[in-house]
Amino acid sequence: KPSFIGMASQSGSFITQMFSYLNQRFGKSFSTGFSLGNEADIDLVDCIEYLGACPNTRVIALYIESIRRGQRFIEIARNVSKHKPIIAFYVGGSETGKRACLSHTGSLAGPDRLYDGVFRQSGIIRAQSIEEMFDFCYALGSSPLPKGNRVIIQTHSGGPGAAAADACGRSGLELPALSPETLEKIAPYVPHTASVNNPVDLTFTKNPLDFFHRIPEILLEEKASDGMLIYFLASERMVRQALTGMGVPEDAVLDQAAQIVGAQCQSVASLMETFKKPILGFSFMTRDNHFVAGLQDRGIPVLPSPERAARAFGAMVRYTKLREKILQSEKESAGHFSAE
Amino acid sequence: KPSFIGMASQSGSFITQMFSYLNQRFGKSFSTGFSLGNEADIDLVDCIEYLGACPNTRVIALYIESIRRGQRFIEIARNVSKHKPIIAFYVGGSETGKRACLSHTGSLAGPDRLYDGVFRQSGIIRAQSIEEMFDFCYALGSSPLPKGNRVIIQTHSGGPGAAAADACGRSGLELPALSPETLEKIAPYVPHTASVNNPVDLTFTKNPLDFFHRIPEILLEEKASDGMLIYFLASERMVRQALTGMGVPEDAVLDQAAQIVGAQCQSVASLMETFKKPILGFSFMTRDNHFVAGLQDRGIPVLPSPERAARAFGAMVRYTKLREKILQSEKESAGHFSAE
Numbered sequence: 001k002p003s004f005i006g007m008a009s010q011s012g013s014f015i016t017q018m019f020s021y022l023n024q025r026f027g028k029s030f031s032t033g034f035s036l037g038n039e040a041d042i043d044l045v046d047c048i049e050y051l052g053a054c055p056n057t058r059v060i061a062l063y064i065e066s067i068r069r070g071q072r073f074i075e076i077a078r079n080v081s082k083h084k085p086i087i088a089f090y091v092g093g094s095e096t097g098k099r100a101c102l103s104h105t106g107s108l109a110g111p112d113r114l115y116d117g118v119f120r121q122s123g124i125i126r127a128q129s130i131e132e133m134f135d136f137c138y139a140l141g142s143s144p145l146p147k148g149n150r151v152i153i154q155t156h157s158g159g160p161g162a163a164a165a166d167a168c169g170r171s172g173l174e175l176p177a178l179s180p181e182t183l184e185k186i187a188p189y190v191p192h193t194a195s196v197n198n199p200v201d202l203t204f205t206k207n208p209l210d211f212f213h214r215i216p217e218i219l220l221e222e223k224a225s226d227g228m229l230i231y232f233l234a235s236e237r238m239v240r241q242a243l244t245g246m247g248v249p250e251d252a253v254l255d256q257a258a259q260i261v262g263a264q265c266q267s268v269a270s271l272m273e274t275f276k277k278p279i280l281g282f283s284f285m286t287r288d289n290h291f292v293a294g295l296q297d298r299g300i301p302v303l304p305s306p307e308r309a310a311r312a313f314g315a316m317v318r319y320t321k322l323r324e325k326i327l328q329s330e331k332e333s334a335g336h337f338s339a340e
Numbered sequence: 341k342p343s344f345i346g347m348a349s350q351s352g353s354f355i356t357q358m359f360s361y362l363n364q365r366f367g368k369s370f371s372t373g374f375s376l377g378n379e380a381d382i383d384l385v386d387c388i389e390y391l392g393a394c395p396n397t398r399v400i401a402l403y404i405e406s407i408r409r410g411q412r413f414i415e416i417a418r419n420v421s422k423h424k425p426i427i428a429f430y431v432g433g434s435e436t437g438k439r440a441c442l443s444h445t446g447s448l449a450g451p452d453r454l455y456d457g458v459f460r461q462s463g464i465i466r467a468q469s470i471e472e473m474f475d476f477c478y479a480l481g482s483s484p485l486p487k488g489n490r491v492i493i494q495t496h497s498g499g500p501g502a503a504a505a506d507a508c509g510r511s512g513l514e515l516p517a518l519s520p521e522t523l524e525k526i527a528p529y530v531p532h533t534a535s536v537n538n539p540v541d542l543t544f545t546k547n548p549l550d551f552f553h554r555i556p557e558i559l560l561e562e563k564a565s566d567g568m569l570i571y572f573l574a575s576e577r578m579v580r581q582a583l584t585g586m587g588v589p590e591d592a593v594l595d596q597a598a599q600i601v602g603a604q605c606q607s608v609a610s611l612m613e614t615f616k617k618p619i620l621g622f623s624f625m626t627r628d629n630h631f632v633a634g635l636q637d638r639g640i641p642v643l644p645s646p647e648r649a650a651r652a653f654g655a656m657v658r659y660t661k662l663r664e665k666i667l668q669s670e671k672e673s674a675g676h677f678s679a680e
Contacts, residue, residue: 011499017573021624063499089503096515097506103535104498129647130503130624158444159351159403163429163470166437175436195443233357284361284470307469 006057008047052080066107081123143278153199161199164306171314234291265294282309346397348387392420406447421463479652483618493539501539504646511654574631605634622649
């Protein structure tokens with residue numbers, strides 16, 4: 001079934017081979033996919049124009065070996081990126097990349113720094129790999145935009161929390177301390193082993209359901225933060241064991257467990273809806289796990305590692321800023337114009 | 341079942357949660373896993389010593405928030421890394437990482453650059469994430485060491501080839517041109533659409549089986565290269581369709597297809613054995629695909645993207661060089677000693 005990523009690619013592989021990639025990792029697909037080859041027919045500019053107007057496309061992915069109509073590319077992309085994020089993976093900035101592109105589509109790629117400039121002017125976020133491009137698309141297509149770069153990390157596992165914090169720092173994100181109000185509100189829900197620094201490392205929760213509702217709710221109420229990263233290590237088996245322990249008959253356990261998992265996932269999704277702050281999940285588990293699939297299918301992006309989640313959040317912040325800058329400069333030049 | 345990665349971790353999560361991670365991605369597991377917590381009992385140095393001597397452990401993984409017995413750590417690690425690769429993921433070099441570590445294990449981490457120096461002196465390869473740490477461990481534990489940094493890329497898909505080439509360049513690898521002898525040998529096996537630059541982009545093969553045997557064999561014979569990256573986009577369904585087309589009865593197709601897939605995978609594995617050059621595979625498909633699982637289970641590491649494969653190859657080259665340097669400096673100081 002179609003999804004919200006619209007892609008234009010100078011390699012057919014990155015369309016055809018990515019249906020199962022997106023589906024297996026994120027339960028997602030393309031809204032539209034263009035394979036351009038060597039652009040004998042239509043080019044990147046045409047596709048950006050089309051995808052910008054396409055109602056199913058919430059975010060645009062570009063695989064680029066070279067850009068031909070440079071000036072027009074910037075004009076159109078700049079216009080589209082004001083209302084729809086564009087993520088580009090550009091190969092060809094290195095000497096080896098350049099040679100590879102020449103033998104692939106016959107296009108002579110240009111230096112990295114030149115392309116960085118083109119992307120910045122166009123409001124385009126650059127990704128360093130196909131993997132990263134789709135991570136960024138997934139996050140930006142799922143979440144509301146963050147108002148700033150302040151993130152709270154919720155975890156019950158120290159190492160993944162520390163790895164996420166470190167990666168946040170390297171991605172230009174800040175981890176604000178919780179305010180006294182938040183500390184007071186959260187106290188009844190956390191065990192004495194927990195750390196209420198940021199990362200908020202719960203170690204465990206008194207009531208497992210708090211992890212999916214009351215605790216992230218309090219953390220989203222925190223004014224000092226613009227969004228959250230949450231580490232999900234949730235086991236459906238434990239839910240089933242708890243139900244069995246409560247005397248639920250064997251043949252009802254599977255059904256009830258699925259309902260509980262679904263309700264928990266829905267709870268996180270509704271918090272993102274309520275607070276309009278992005279929540280990015282991360283987990284080393286795959287979609288085989290029902291919590292991961294349940295969250296993803298309800299609109300919470302869950303990425304496969306703390307670093308990838310942190311970098312995706314970083315991309316959301318960069319897009320927000322770039323977009324504001326473009327809007328601001330247009331406002332100024334419009335003001336300038338009317339003053340003349 | 342136990343595998344060849346021995347791990348010591350200052351976070352229990354990176355042991356307990358990684359069994360399914362390693363198994364789902366690579367069909368691998370740990371040989372031994374130590375969770376150290378805040379090192380009240382045993383520390384990193386003890387573990388490196390143990391894992392260095394452990395016969396099942398071919399490669400050592402470390403998750404580090406801080407190192408306490410610094411001098412001793414360098415001594416022991418330097419000694420072990422001469423015969424067994426050590427990969428470390430260090431969190432705590434950034435300001436946010438430092439704070440997260442302090443609240444997790446109570447250890448105060450040191451600056452990045454200091455740790456870079458410690459790792460270099462110890463012959464340890466640093467990874468930038470848990471994902472990368474296991475990628476590096478997987479490649480280094482599976483393959484013979486490369487003699488140098490010259491890589492040939494074999495692909496039948498332009499975009500993944502170009503992405504791999506670009507990532508190779510950024511990881512300090514070189515892509516040598518094929519020699520006239522190799523070009524002559526390979527000519528009968530490639531279609532006219534192919535590019536015999538490096539990446540060798542076959543576009544398709546006249547006989548699909550050549551992709552798994554004769555072509556990589558010729559490329560491994562090439563003296564200008566120290567190893568290969570191969571893009572695997574192989575579909576068991578196509579094998580089944582071909583068999584059906586050949587009139588093989590329905591109920592025999594599955595079995596015969598499995599045998600063919602197995603034989604192809606074995607062919608690649610035996611080439612690595614014969615030539616003692618590393619072959620790193622990459623594919624956007626997961627272990628659900630029988631070619632991916634078949635290659636992995638026969639000792640060919642297959643990583644989930646071109647960039648991750650290129651970086652893992654880069655790590656193998658760095659390890660080889662670092663190891664030679666340590667051996668060389670010991671030889672020199674031994675010579676110096678005997679001359680006195």
